[in-house]
Amino acid sequence: AMETGVARKPIKSWAAYERELTERLGIDNRLIMAIRTKAKQDPKRIVFAEANSFRILKAVQFVIREGIAKPILLGNKEKIHELIKENQLDLENVPIIDLYESVSDEKRHHFAKILYEKRKRKGMTYNEAVEKMYNRDYYGSMMVETGEADAFISGFSRKYSSTIRPTLQVIGVKKDFNHIAGMYMLLTKHGPLFLADTTVNMNPSAQTLADTTLLTAAEVRKFNIEPRIALLSYSNFGAYKGEGSPIRVKEAVQLLHEQDPDLIVDGEMQANYALNGKLRYSRYPFNKLGDMDANTLIFPNLSSGNITYKILQALGPYEAIGPILMGMKKPIHILQRDSTVREIINMTAIAVIDAQASSTLED
Numbered sequence: 001a002m003e004t005g006v007a008r009k010p011i012k013s014w015a016a017y018e019r020e021l022t023e024r025l026g027i028d029n030r031l032i033m034a035i036r037t038k039a040k041q042d043p044k045r046i047v048f049a050e051a052n053s054f055r056i057l058k059a060v061q062f063v064i065r066e067g068i069a070k071p072i073l074l075g076n077k078e079k080i081h082e083l084i085k086e087n088q089l090d091l092e093n094v095p096i097i098d099l100y101e102s103v104s105d106e107k108r109h110h111f112a113k114i115l116y117e118k119r120k121r122k123g124m125t126y127n128e129a130v131e132k133m134y135n136r137d138y139y140g141s142m143m144v145e146t147g148e149a150d151a152f153i154s155g156f157s158r159k160y161s162s163t164i165r166p167t168l169q170v171i172g173v174k175k176d177f178n179h180i181a182g183m184y185m186l187l188t189k190h191g192p193l194f195l196a197d198t199t200v201n202m203n204p205s206a207q208t209l210a211d212t213t214l215l216t217a218a219e220v221r222k223f224n225i226e227p228r229i230a231l232l233s234y235s236n237f238g239a240y241k242g243e244g245s246p247i248r249v250k251e252a253v254q255l256l257h258e259q260d261p262d263l264i265v266d267g268e269m270q271a272n273y274a275l276n277g278k279l280r281y282s283r284y285p286f287n288k289l290g291d292m293d294a295n296t297l298i299f300p301n302l303s304s305g306n307i308t309y310k311i312l313q314a315l316g317p318y319e320a321i322g323p324i325l326m327g328m329k330k331p332i333h334i335l336q337r338d339s340t341v342r343e344i345i346n347m348t349a350i351a352v353i354d355a356q357a358s359s360t361l362e363d
């Protein structure tokens, strides 16, 4: 069905939803409240590449009302106005950029030139670069690249891999890192749990696992939480000797212990030993987490990471925030396809905080 034509159940008020989560479900969601408060202190310009969608517009209305972000909408002007009218959204003063109507030739060529310079030795011709400026993922990333926007959000309506490629080409990977990776934050009864890599690297090498761990540790610290990290597999501390992920994970842990001896990280270990510190300590007293439960889990490959977070999200009650993209030079976030309005709002707050952190680095 077309997104516009479906009857929707009314969205609960934010306050009611929070009460339900904290009281009935017993979820401690103070962290997301803190993230939103932090975003409000210095709201940033977020470009939404998929403003043709009702859910994106609904989320945008909320973040404007709450002062979380200053949205810029990319999409077909007529369609956006139609959705605003039909759903009686209050989005009168939000800038809309329609790539077929509101972009001057001069501007398009200016952006195309920048992209062409980046990609000319990777097989892109100038004409192709001009063509790409009609694609919202390229154009939106280019706005962040040139400082016209502070962060980019896309991915609601298309598959992750096709959305992320343009942003990799335009923005690229942070200095000193060879990889990007995706993280999910789950708010549970036992406090927040961070999971990575849940979205990008299919068969990571030991070095990629180590990089992902370092990116994740830095991200967790952004939320004022000290990461206690377990690298997961199906074996504990060298028990399994055959081929498979335990060996690679063990190698990654060795790299991490050499590169950052103060980081609280160990493995390889099974998930129950990660989450039950007392059990782990009784059997493996030498482990670097001691008897503490891990709050950060690194998966041996994309299959296990992606499947785990989706199962947890489906069986909750958990508040799942993500996927938080790590390792990009600038704040870029690719939503899970068919995200809920609430997920989009949370990711917008995360993107704002990300942009706040990058602007302090530049200062």
Ligand code: ACO
Pocket (backbone or CB within 6 Å): 122, 160, 161, 162, 164, 165, 168, 169, 173, 178, 179, 180, 181, 198, 199, 200, 201, 202, 306, 323, 335, 336, 337
């Ligand atoms: N980190 C950093 N840079 C990367 C990475 C990475 N993990 N992977 C590729 N790149 C770079 C490449 O080096 C290349 O750079 P260059 O063109 O400047 O030389 C550029 O990105 C594009 O490379 P491609 O070859 O087009 O990309 P590739 O085929 O390697 O695909 C992708 C990259 C799309 C991220 C791929 O790894 C992928 O599909 N991952 C799985 C995504 C997925 O399906 N996730 C699960 C669903 S997500 C969810 O559930 C929310």
